[in-house]
Amino acid sequence: MLEGKDLACVRGERALFSHLNFTLHGGELLLVQGANGSGKTSLLRMVCGLLAPEFGEILWQGEKIAAVRESYHAGMAYFGHAPAVKEDLSAFENLDFSCRLAGIPVDHEEVKGALGHLGLGHCLNLPAKSLSQGQRRRVALSRLLLVKARLWILDEPLTALDQAALQLVQSLIGEHLRRGGMALLTTHQPVMIPGITPKILDLSA
Amino acid sequence: MTSRFNLYKYSSPATFYALAGKMIPWFYGAAALLGAVGLYISFFLAPTDFQQSEAYRIIFIHVPASWMSMFIYVVMAGWAAFGLAFNTRLSFMMASALAPTGAMLTFVSLWTGALWGKPTWGAWWVWDARLTSELILFFLYLGFMALQAAIDDPRRADRAGALIALVGVVNVPIIYFSVRWWNTLHQGASVSMTKAPSMATIMLEGMMVMALAVWMYAIAASLSRVRSIILERERNTQWVAQLLETEV
Amino acid sequence: MNAAQTVFILLRRELMLAMRRRGDVLTVLFFFVIVASLFPLGVGPDPKLLRLMGGGVVWVAALLAAMLSLGRMFAGDYADGTLEQLVLTPTPPVVWITGKILAHWLVSGVPLILMAPVLGVQFGLSGDALAVLVFSLLLGTPVLSLIGAIGAALTLGLRGGGVLVSLLVLPLYIPVLIFGAGAVDGAMSELGSEAHLSLLGGILILAFMLTPWAVSAALRISIE
Numbered sequence: 001m002l003e004g005k006d007l008a009c010v011r012g013e014r015a016l017f018s019h020l021n022f023t024l025h026g027g028e029l030l031l032v033q034g035a036n037g038s039g040k041t042s043l044l045r046m047v048c049g050l051l052a053p054e055f056g057e058i059l060w061q062g063e064k065i066a067a068v069r070e071s072y073h074a075g076m077a078y079f080g081h082a083p084a085v086k087e088d089l090s091a092f093e094n095l096d097f098s099c100r101l102a103g104i105p106v107d108h109e110e111v112k113g114a115l116g117h118l119g120l121g122h123c124l125n126l127p128a129k130s131l132s133q134g135q136r137r138r139v140a141l142s143r144l145l146l147v148k149a150r151l152w153i154l155d156e157p158l159t160a161l162d163q164a165a166l167q168l169v170q171s172l173i174g175e176h177l178r179r180g181g182m183a184l185l186t187t188h189q190p191v192m193i194p195g196i197t198p199k200i201l202d203l204s205a
Numbered sequence: 206m207t208s209r210f211n212l213y214k215y216s217s218p219a220t221f222y223a224l225a226g227k228m229i230p231w232f233y234g235a236a237a238l239l240g241a242v243g244l245y246i247s248f249f250l251a252p253t254d255f256q257q258s259e260a261y262r263i264i265f266i267h268v269p270a271s272w273m274s275m276f277i278y279v280v281m282a283g284w285a286a287f288g289l290a291f292n293t294r295l296s297f298m299m300a301s302a303l304a305p306t307g308a309m310l311t312f313v314s315l316w317t318g319a320l321w322g323k324p325t326w327g328a329w330w331v332w333d334a335r336l337t338s339e340l341i342l343f344f345l346y347l348g349f350m351a352l353q354a355a356i357d358d359p360r361r362a363d364r365a366g367a368l369i370a371l372v373g374v375v376n377v378p379i380i381y382f383s384v385r386w387w388n389t390l391h392q393g394a395s396v397s398m399t400k401a402p403s404m405a406t407i408m409l410e411g412m413m414v415m416a417l418a419v420w421m422y423a424i425a426a427s428l429s430r431v432r433s434i435i436l437e438r439e440r441n442t443q444w445v446a447q448l449l450e451t452e453v
Numbered sequence: 454m455n456a457a458q459t460v461f462i463l464l465r466r467e468l469m470l471a472m473r474r475r476g477d478v479l480t481v482l483f484f485f486v487i488v489a490s491l492f493p494l495g496v497g498p499d500p501k502l503l504r505l506m507g508g509g510v511v512w513v514a515a516l517l518a519a520m521l522s523l524g525r526m527f528a529g530d531y532a533d534g535t536l537e538q539l540v541l542t543p544t545p546p547v548v549w550i551t552g553k554i555l556a557h558w559l560v561s562g563v564p565l566i567l568m569a570p571v572l573g574v575q576f577g578l579s580g581d582a583l584a585v586l587v588f589s590l591l592l593g594t595p596v597l598s599l600i601g602a603i604g605a606a607l608t609l610g611l612r613g614g615g616v617l618v619s620l621l622v623l624p625l626y627i628p629v630l631i632f633g634a635g636a637v638d639g640a641m642s643e644l645g646s647e648a649h650l651s652l653l654g655g656i657l658i659l660a661f662m663l664t665p666w667a668v669s670a671a672l673r674i675s676i677e
Contacts, residue, residue, distance in 0.1 A: 012358050013441060048541060051677050074543040082534025088473040089466075097466045098535075101459065101549070102542045127473075289670075344624040351620050355611045364674040365607045369621060372603055372667055376625050379656070383628035386652075390635065390644075 001025050001061060002047070002151060002182060008055035009042050016042055017203050018055065026150070026180040029173065029196055031187070034203030040186040041081065043203065044155050047184060048078045060151075074103065077149035079157055083140035087129035091120055091139045094128055099146050106146055114145040118168065134160045141169060144176075152176060154185040218295055218435045219444045225428045232425035239418035246411035260324040265408075267317035269416040270310045271339060273423055275377075277307035278342060281349075282374035285367030295431075297363035298438070300370060301353060302431035306423050308346035314339050334388035338381050345373045359438060459544050460552035467556030477525060482564045485518035489572045500577050507576030508586060508637025514572070515565050515590060515633075516626050519597035520619055522561035523605040526553060526598075527672070531609045540676060546669040554595075554602050554665070562594035578637070585640035585650070592653040593633040599664040600625050606671035628656060 001023065008018035016039030024030050032040050045051040047058055049065050049072070058065050060072045085094050092111055099106045115124055118138040128136055137160055144152060157169055166189070173183050174193040185191075191198060247265035281303040288296035318336050319329045330336070352369055356362035439445050471478055492510045493503055530536040539549055569590055573583045604622035608614040632653045639646035 010360075048537075050537060050540060070543045070545075073541050076541070078537070078541050080534050080537055082532070082537070084534035084538045086470065086529075086533065086535065088470050093466075093469070097462065098538060100462045101466075101539065101544075103459070103544060341624050341627060344620070348621040348624065351617055352607060355608070355613060355617055361674055361677065365671070368667065368671055368674060369603075369607060372625070375663070376628075379628050380624070383631040383652075387631040387635065390638075 001059075002184070003059040003062075004047065004056065005059065006056035007043070007046065007053050007058070009039050009046060009051075010054045011039070011042060015054075020056070020201075020203075022199070022201050024151075024182045024184060024199070026182055027177050028182055029177055029191075029193065029198040030182075030184045030201055031191060031198040032184065032201045032203065033186070038203040040203060041155055044078075044153050044184065044186060045080075048076070048153055049073070075149055076151045076153065077144055077147045079140060079144070079152070079154045081155055083136050085128045085136045085139050088127060090125045090127055091115055091131065091135075092124045094139055095142055095146070098143055102143075102147055104147055110146060114142040115139070117145060118142045119165065134162060134165065137161065138165060141172075144172065150181050152181065152183040152185070154183065156186055156188070158187050158189045158191075218298070218439055219442075221295055222432055222435050222448075225432050229425050229428050229432075232421050232428065236418050236421035236425055239414055239421060243411055243414035243418050246407065246414060251408045251411050252405060258324075260321065263317050263321045265411050265415050267314055267321055268412055269419040270317065271314040271335070272416060273419045274307055274310040274314050274339070274342060277303050277310065277423060278345065278370075278377065279374060281307060282370045285370040288363065289367050289371070294363070294438070295435075297367060298431050298434045299427070300367060301363070302427045302434055303423075304346055304350050304353075305430065306426045308343065308350065310419070310423070311339060311343040311346060315343060332388070334385045337388065338384050341380055341384070342377070345377070349373070456544070456548040459542075459548050460555065463549055463552035464556050464559070467553070468559065471556075471560040477522075478560055478564060481518050481522045481561050482568060484521055485514050485565050485568060486572065488514040488517055490575070493575070504577045504641070507573055507578045508582065508641075509630075509634040510576065511569055511572050511586060512589075512593075512630055512634040512637070515569070515594065516597065516623070516630055518565055519561065519594060519601060520622055520626075522557070523601040523618055523622065524615055525561075526557045526602055526605040527609055528605070528614075531675075536672070537676065540672070546672070547665040550602070550665045550668045550672070554598050554668070557602070558595050558598040562590075562598055565594060566590045579641065582637050582640040585646045586637045589633040589636040589646070589650060589653060592650065592657050593629045596629050596653075596657050596660045597626060599660040600629075602668045603664060603671055606668050606675055609672075609675040629653065632656070 003024075004020060004022045007020040009016040016037075020043070022030060032043055034040050042051060046053050047065075049058075049069065060068060060075075065072050084098065086097075089097065092115065095115060096106065096108075096111050099111070112121070112124060115121060118141060120135060120138055120142070123131060123135065128139065131139070137157075141157060152173070154173075158166055161169065170191060170193050173185075173191075174196060176183060177193070177196055243265065247262055251262065251265075253259060281300045284296045284300040284303070287293065288300065315336065318339070322331055322336075323329050349366055349370055353362045353366040356365055436445060489510055492506065496502060496506070527536060530539065540546065542549070566587060569586055570583050573586050578586065601618075601622050604618040604625075607621065608618045611617060632649045636646035636649035636653065638644075639649055
């Protein structure tokens with residue numbers, strides 16, 4: 001279970017939000033909403049442990065995330081604004097290295113399979129710089145298939161994707177939730193996942 | 206719980222702002238008084254040196270400035286470490302407030318060193334171990350201030366500055382040792398200011414009084430700088446708004 | 454997964470990236486050569502003077518070249534999000550930071566060491582002095598990468614980061630310069646260079662033990 005308690009965030013001199021509470025159990029989806037600049041990305045980075053909250057604490061299975069950093073990060077996958085895709089490496093190499101660096105042993109077939117699942121089967125060996133923006137984001141999203149994370153933290157996963165990929169990513173999230181996973185995401189698009197009613201966390205309120 | 210509350214009370218910028226305001230005039234006063242006495246001793250009571258004649262009197266300013274410039278760097282790093290360890294904003298502000306005073310004193314030390322060097326060594330600048338170390342210390346101060354100036358986010362500026370101050374203070378002994386080593390190898394017996402003929406008691410007294418004066422000045426100057434930093438950082442808070450209302 | 458494996462995977466990735474961007478590596482190397490070659494043009498071709506200066510000049514050029522390459526250490530990973538992902542791996546940051554620094558040294562330090570004898574010959578250094586020059590660089594250039602990493606991490610994403618990093622890092626490089634160049638000088642006089650090299654080795658050990666922690670703290674500050 002993931003819990004945020006009485007969180008406050010200050011960036012520069014602006015207080016973005018305060019007294020923010022949420023809980024997230026297995027199988028639940030939490031949608032973070034709010035206008036531009038309301039602190040959605042900051043909240044997600046805070047939940048990841050990249051940003052220290054000005055006030056309050058974040059608990060993973062009842063423990064502060066800083067205290068259980070290794071197991072927390074082993075059970076979490078973050079998809080940020082920057083897709084963490086190296087332009088000079090091919091799609092295959094990108095996924096392969098990022099999994100291995102995260103400590104997940106993967107073999108060639110698994111990597112190919114994951115990329116194929118996201119519709120990149122035909123450009124496995126092209127350097128990422130020749131891929132489109134949407135394709136790069138798919139490379140980054142394909143990590144989610146291989147890292148066995150219980151918690152997905154996705155910052156705008158649906159931008160720059162075509163209709164087919166939109167459907168695909170939403171169904172991936174759906175499957176993840178049905179397996180008992182948790183997801184925290186921000187998006188400006190409507191999210192339609194059959195059988196799931198997302199919890200809403202509105203930062204503008 | 207109570208002890209934590211106390212700590213917060215004393216390290217609260219609002220409390221400290223008022224406290225510093227009361228202390229500053231005293232420190233400036235002490236600095237002026239001690240400075241006057243010290244300069245009188247240095248320029249009128251201390252005898253003329255038989256080797257260096259009157260020119261040696263510059264060490265009454267040079268030596269205290271050098272001492273203080275080094276000491277301030279260590280104090281600055283101390284505040285930085287305290288800030289990183291306990292996350293107290295005031296300690297970071299103290300560190301930033303000390304840097305310009307430290308850099309200024311380093312500069313005074315270099316400048317007076319050059320003034321002293323010309324009649325004594327016949328050159329404005331000599332790559333003496335102490336002067337060279339002082340020059341490097343000046344660079345360290347500049348680096349600290351440049352880094353803080355380049356960062357817009359105050360939280361990051363505080364922490365990044367604190368870290369570089371700590372890295373600097375760990376390196377200072379290594380740098381000092383290496384420069385001395387380099388100097389002795391390249392110059393044989395080097396001319397050094399401490400090797401000046403043994404000082405008369407009155408000279409030592411003059412120097413001590415001057416050192417105290419510089420000390421008082423440094424405290425006063427950094428306290429008044431920390432007050433402006435507090436005002437700038439806290440300008441959106443209620444207590445600053447109230448303060449401005451009462452003062453206008 | 455153990456630390457050695459992580460470092461190894463990271464090294465493979467960094468070297469692969471460097472191979473695909475050979476231009477960047479060569480630019481630093483040419484910079485090193487050009488800076489060293491400017492000195493004879495500046496001070497005149499007197500062989501005695503040049504021999505006296507050689508060790509110091511090559512070392513100063515190495516310092517500048519190492520500093521120039523610092524921008525590459527974390528900036529690319531910071532811009533494309535890789536750095537965040539590295540921070541979020543379960544591996545302790547000190548481990549992969551050590552890997553990054555090692556990779557940086559292999560890519561930008563080692564070529565300097567290989568090129569240094571050629572420059573030394575330009576300055577008329579003797580065989581002994583050349584050997585000591587290479588050995589002192591072998592001990593000293595990793596320190597440049599280690600200390601430089603702190604500056605690189607602190608200046609991530611700042612405007613004017615390149616100039617700023619030089620202001621932060623160059624003063625800290627001074628002991629390495631003194632002992633490195635001193636070793637070469639010692640080899641040419643009866644003093645010998647053992648003491649210098651031992652001190653340089655001591656600095657290397659100290660830097661290797663301490664800097665990854667400082668870099669870890671610096672990255673945490675800069676990523677926030």
